[in-house]
Amino acid sequence: MSDVTLASPPSPTVLPEPPVRAHDASALISMRDIWKTYEMGTEQVHALHGVSFDVPKGEYIAIIGPSGSGKSTLMNLIGCLDTPSKGEYWLNVKNVSEMDDDELARIRNQEVGFVFQTFNLLARATALHNVELPLIYGGIGSSRRHEMAKEALRAVDLADRVTHRPNELSGGQRQRVAIARALVNHPSILLADEPTGALDTHTSMEIMDLFGRLHGEGNTIIVVTHEHDIAARAHRVISIRDGLIEKDEKIR
Amino acid sequence: MQRLGYNETPRQSFASKGSAVLARLRRTFRFLRVAALWEAFLVALGSLRANKLRTSLTLMGIVVGVAAVIAVVTIIKGLDKTVATTFSSQGSTVFTVSKRPRVITSREDFIKFNKRKDVVLDDAEAIFRACTWCWRAGVAANTAEPVKHKDQKSENVNVRGITPSAMFDIDAVNIDAGRFWTDNEGATAHEICVVGTDIVQNLFGGIAPDRTLGQNVSIAGRPYQIVGVLQAQGKIFGASRDNLIYIPYSTYQKNFGAHSSLVVFVKTASADQLEEAEDQVRTIMRNRRGKTFGDDSDEGFTLETSDVFIDLYGKATSNIYIVTYLVAGVSLFVGGIVVMNIMLVSVTERTKEIGIRKAIGARRKDILTQFLIEAVTVAAVGGAIGVLTGFGLAYVISFLIGFPLLVSVASVLLGVGMSSFVGVISGLWPAWRAARLHPIEALRAE
Numbered sequence: 001m002s003d004v005t006l007a008s009p010p011s012p013t014v015l016p017e018p019p020v021r022a023h024d025a026s027a028l029i030s031m032r033d034i035w036k037t038y039e040m041g042t043e044q045v046h047a048l049h050g051v052s053f054d055v056p057k058g059e060y061i062a063i064i065g066p067s068g069s070g071k072s073t074l075m076n077l078i079g080c081l082d083t084p085s086k087g088e089y090w091l092n093v094k095n096v097s098e099m100d101d102d103e104l105a106r107i108r109n110q111e112v113g114f115v116f117q118t119f120n121l122l123a124r125a126t127a128l129h130n131v132e133l134p135l136i137y138g139g140i141g142s143s144r145r146h147e148m149a150k151e152a153l154r155a156v157d158l159a160d161r162v163t164h165r166p167n168e169l170s171g172g173q174r175q176r177v178a179i180a181r182a183l184v185n186h187p188s189i190l191l192a193d194e195p196t197g198a199l200d201t202h203t204s205m206e207i208m209d210l211f212g213r214l215h216g217e218g219n220t221i222i223v224v225t226h227e228h229d230i231a232a233r234a235h236r237v238i239s240i241r242d243g244l245i246e247k248d249e250k251i252r
Numbered sequence: 253m254q255r256l257g258y259n260e261t262p263r264q265s266f267a268s269k270g271s272a273v274l275a276r277l278r279r280t281f282r283f284l285r286v287a288a289l290w291e292a293f294l295v296a297l298g299s300l301r302a303n304k305l306r307t308s309l310t311l312m313g314i315v316v317g318v319a320a321v322i323a324v325v326t327i328i329k330g331l332d333k334t335v336a337t338t339f340s341s342q343g344s345t346v347f348t349v350s351k352r353p354r355v356i357t358s359r360e361d362f363i364k365f366n367k368r369k370d371v372v373l374d375d376a377e378a379i380f381r382a383c384t385w386c387w388r389a390g391v392a393a394n395t396a397e398p399v400k401h402k403d404q405k406s407e408n409v410n411v412r413g414i415t416p417s418a419m420f421d422i423d424a425v426n427i428d429a430g431r432f433w434t435d436n437e438g439a440t441a442h443e444i445c446v447v448g449t450d451i452v453q454n455l456f457g458g459i460a461p462d463r464t465l466g467q468n469v470s471i472a473g474r475p476y477q478i479v480g481v482l483q484a485q486g487k488i489f490g491a492s493r494d495n496l497i498y499i500p501y502s503t504y505q506k507n508f509g510a511h512s513s514l515v516v517f518v519k520t521a522s523a524d525q526l527e528e529a530e531d532q533v534r535t536i537m538r539n540r541r542g543k544t545f546g547d548d549s550d551e552g553f554t555l556e557t558s559d560v561f562i563d564l565y566g567k568a569t570s571n572i573y574i575v576t577y578l579v580a581g582v583s584l585f586v587g588g589i590v591v592m593n594i595m596l597v598s599v600t601e602r603t604k605e606i607g608i609r610k611a612i613g614a615r616r617k618d619i620l621t622q623f624l625i626e627a628v629t630v631a632a633v634g635g636a637i638g639v640l641t642g643f644g645l646a647y648v649i650s651f652l653i654g655f656p657l658l659v660s661v662a663s664v665l666l667g668v669g670m671s672s673f674v675g676v677i678s679g680l681w682p683a684w685r686a687a688r689l690h691p692i693e694a695l696r697a698e
Contacts, residue, residue, distance in 0.1 A: 076692055079611075081611060081691045081692050081695075082692060101615070101616060102615040102616060102617070105610065105613050105614060105615040105616075106613065106615070108610075108611060108612065108613050109612060109613020110613070114611050114612065116695075120604075120607075120608045120611070120695065121608075122605060122608060124298055124299075124302060125298075133609070133612055134612045134613055136291045137609075137612065137613040137614050137615070137618060138613060181612065
């Protein structure tokens with residue numbers, strides 16, 4: 001994936017701000033001077049003002065910050081649910097900041113695996129069908145789809161819950177279904193937004209152990225959280241405050 | 253940040269890159285359509301099953317609309333068919349020459365036609381002699397008379413004087429018992445007759461037709477011997493076509509007077525000779541009335557086919573039909589609005605689901621397809637039920653009034669096609685709204 005011999009996209013000739021370096025073509029994620037501005041009535045609110053960082057393949061990162069710090073906005077941008085008002089975002093050598101809705105949908109489908117705080121499973125669908133969903137939109141044939149989805153459920157130790165619906169599963173099991181769904185397409189990044197926010201302490205630890213294992217298997221993981229003990233599991237912590245990176249440190 | 257609206261500042265667009273990316277996407281997504289369509293269909297079925305009350309209400313809307321259209325179309329077709337077969341029983345190879353048209357629509361016309369000369373036997377004979385395209389020809393005159401047999405009596409029986417016996421052929425009546433009279437008998441003013449089945453029924457108490465042969469009926473006080481009984485022709489709109497008696501024209505002339513104007517009937521061997529025969533007869537009659545070609549004044553006679561009745565029926569009913577079709581169409585329109593309303597609710601209810609689907613890679617097209625398929629599925633199923641209900645309704649009505657039920661493949665296709673069309677139209681806006689939802693806002697919905 002991060003093969004450095006791949007043609008690197010052209011570097012911008014005019015740099016918007018002097019301290020901003022050109023994007024790092026070898027990194028999986030490369031954000032340069034990202035701004036996100038909302039208009040509230042006549043007033044402009046800057047949720048992010050000038051965020052830059054790189055994530056190499058295989059890293060385990062926590063993004064931490066109090067509510068209102070802009071970390072949710074940053075997560076939406078990393079996950080390609082939204083586009084920046086200004087700045088460049090390169091994901092797996094693709095310039096995501098220039099894409100339209102349908103192109104973004106494809107990036108979300110192929111490159112990003114989402115894990116949400118509230119699981120966001122389809123209530124009426126079985127675990128298997130929930131996990132298959134990204135493959136359906138990825139255009140994968142049904143027999144291959146079943147195979148891949150079962151494999152992903154096996155990877156999260158839910159091989160025996162294939163035909164269960166979300167309301168027949170515990171919170172931890174639901175989150176594991178969601179993780180299987182996030183993994184099934186072998187995305188470039190696993191993006192988790194407060195993945196333990198709706199779980200008890202014991203189950204939270206189980207889920208975090210699972211993330212640790214997945215990282216050990218070579219997945220790039222970004223966890224957005226406001227809990228320090230969850231963030232402490234990561235290898236690198238990026239602290240956001242008032243729309244800016246306050247601290248970016250390797251802790252392991 | 254959570255409460256902020258999503259009026260983001262405009263993003264820069266890079267059109268140059270777009271087409272290349274699009275082409276690559278198309279290659280990658282070649283298989284997507286079938287899988288996503290099937291997924292959309294399953295999702296639609298699941299959602300319809302999960303909301304049974306909502307689904308049945310929607311179905312009802314469509315069923316009523318389609319059933320109304322189908323019933324109306326079927327009933328009108330049945331009526332048209334009845335009228336067409338009845339009035340053209342003589343077939344499309346027969347036309348008539350008469351003093352006045354069978355249908356007169358104004359008083360002025362009535363006065364004009366009454367000033368014409370009667371069509372008499374001489375006119376008929378001239379036509380018989382000179383018309384080479386005419387295959388069969390005859391004259392007929394009608395009167396309504398009381399008919400008696402012993403103490404049984406029927407008022408207002410249609411007495412039809414005809415000559416020659418080829419007129420039976422032109423009238424397309426068939427003998428059930430006995431025989432038609434010969435031309436020799438017909439020429440000698442014998443008191444003989446061929447009767448319709450109502451006469452047997454009403455005056456002879458419904459005995460076997462052959463037992464009436466040789467017996468007498470009294471028409472306007474004079475006895476006539478029955479030589480034949482006709483096959484039943486049935487009813488049209490409740491009026492019997494079997495309450496009639498044929499007598500030879502010579503006898504008719506003798507007993508009911510020669511003063512009334514005749515109707516000359518001409519039959520051609522095939523329908524494509526009709527026009528030529530009409531031209532010949534028109535020329536003959538113009539000569540006899542002293543008119544030249546291009547004379548604008550009244551021709552002095554009327555030449556018409558049995559189509560005039562069908563035309564008149566068409567004119568009389570077309571406005572009624574249009575109104576009926578409109579009313580049925582309105583109920584289908586209402587059905588469409590019901591579908592749209594329910595689909596809007598469905599989209600609002602499933603905003604979260606749409607958000608999830610978008611987050612994991614559903615494109616606008618996928619969401620649009622999903623909701624469109626849902627709308628079309630309800631509408632098509634409703635349409636199918638509506639078609640059956642409509643035919644059921646038409647069957648009951650046709651049974652009560654008494655006309656044939658015409659079930660055509662075309663009307664089935666019409667019903668299902670229309671309802672699917674309504675489904676697409678009324679599903680389009682809700683589906684478009686769903687497809688346009690921003691994933692973040694949709695995910696935030698509960």
